[in-house]
Amino acid sequence: MSHGDDDLSWEPAPGHGPEVLYAVDGPLGRVRLNRPRAINALDRPSIDSLHQQLAAWAADDRVAAVVLDGAGERGLCAGGDVRALRESVLGGRPEEAVDYWRAEYAVNALVASYPKPYVAWMDGIVMGGGVGVSAHGSLRLVTERTRLAMPEVIIGFFPDVGGLHPLAQAPGETGTHVALTGEPVGGADAVLLGLADVVVPADAQDRVLELLRDRPDAGAAEVAEAAGRPGDGPPWLAAHRSWIDRCYAGDDAAVILQRLSEDPDPAAQEAGRTVATRSPFSVAVTLEALRRAATMTLEEVLAQDLRLGATFATHPDFAEGVRAQLVDKDRTPRWTHGSVADVPRQEVLAAFDG
Structure with a gap:
């Protein structure tokens, strides 16, 4: 989380709770997943809030780019709220789980087709549904702290949120390894897999935001130059x-x-x-x-x-x-x-x- 955000006015989307907070930061629409105790896991209210606010900002000329991050120190997002989905299934209401996924995938599709730059700050834990709201963006920033995974096979599910699309295009069988083991990878591997664009230092968020306020459409090379290079090792998968x-x-x-x-x-x-x-x-x-x-x-x-x-x-x-x-x-x-x-x-x- 950036430390220069104290002077911003963070608010829920109209009619929604504080699961996701939003602020206008100059030309930037800021999105903060805000369930830090659950590592910002996406429950149904979070999904509905995201869809409403992202759609509104897509049509708002005051917002030139969207920047997503997560509250707390542990990461962007640990995934979907699968405990709640399990309760629906055990309660004989599997259609609630399917409705959740339908709504979630609509947000993933919105991110992928967003008409403005969509920048994801993928620091710390980025798993499952967290990949869905970040890796389909136009500028995906990972750090030396990133632990990215599609761990669904661990819980008797499958890598969803459109994650199999980039994994199927990843070099060689690297995407197959990540999908079938469910094991986390670091920032450099996330770039190799096509789930991120560049590794930047975890302490560089303020510098990145400063650049984006000036240049909302800045690309990965410009952001990397402004952020500096982290001490992240070579990709494990490549080796x-x-x-x-x-x-x-x-x-x-x-x-x-x-x-x-x-x-x-x-x-x-x-x-x-x-x-x-x-x-x-x-x-x-x-x-x-x-x-x-x-x-x-x-x-x-x-x-x-x-x-x-x-x-x-x-x-x-x-x-x-x-x-x-x-x-x-x-x-x-x-x-x-x-x-x-x-x-x-x-x-x-x-x-x-x-």
Whole structure:
């Protein structure tokens, strides 16, 4: 969070609560996700507030660019409020979860098609739904503190919010590794994956804002020059491309898992152990969805996400995965299938008919 914001008037969107706050900062429309105790997780009121205010600013000549950040020190956004979605599902109201995703994906599409510069300050934790409101923007800034992930396979879900679109275009099989393990990556890797544009120092937000007030349409190179270079190391994914590209090739999740476990590289074996703990149904469907996303537009991927969401809302692995990870926190989910090899191909294909 920037420290020069004390003199701004931060207010909720008209008719909405304080889950998201907004301020006009010269030519900038400032957006601050404001649930710091939940690492700014996006509940339904947050989604509705964002859609209303972003749409209003898109048509407001006083606002030349939008800048998104998150309240608190921990990060931009930990993702969607999946505990609330689980409650809906367990209460026999899966349509509430699907309605949430429909509203969320509409915001993701709005960000992607925004008619003005949309700048995302992706410091700290940026996961799941947090990627959806940032990585589709026109200028995505990560820092040496960024921990970006699409961790949905951990909770019996799949990487949604249009995230499979950039991951399918990422170099080699790097996007496949990130989607199937759910593991976080740093700022340099986020750039390599196409989810961010440039790494800037975490203490550079005030300098970046100063530049943007003067030049709302400043590009990544100008911002990097104004911000200075952080001490972020080289991308981990680039250093491991040889086994990543070799092991994750193809359309069969069971074969991929076998290759990882048998590869001589210890990092490959570790990835194999990680994927083996994820929901087998999630892993199998995620791989299929990722391969399909390679020939889709973002809008088509978001439509596919909504079909899959309807399937996952009523699949036992989603409620169980959220329970194990976020409710009871015992980290010992009991998945429907014993391994990815046990997931029938027909069950994977049926998921896309949601």
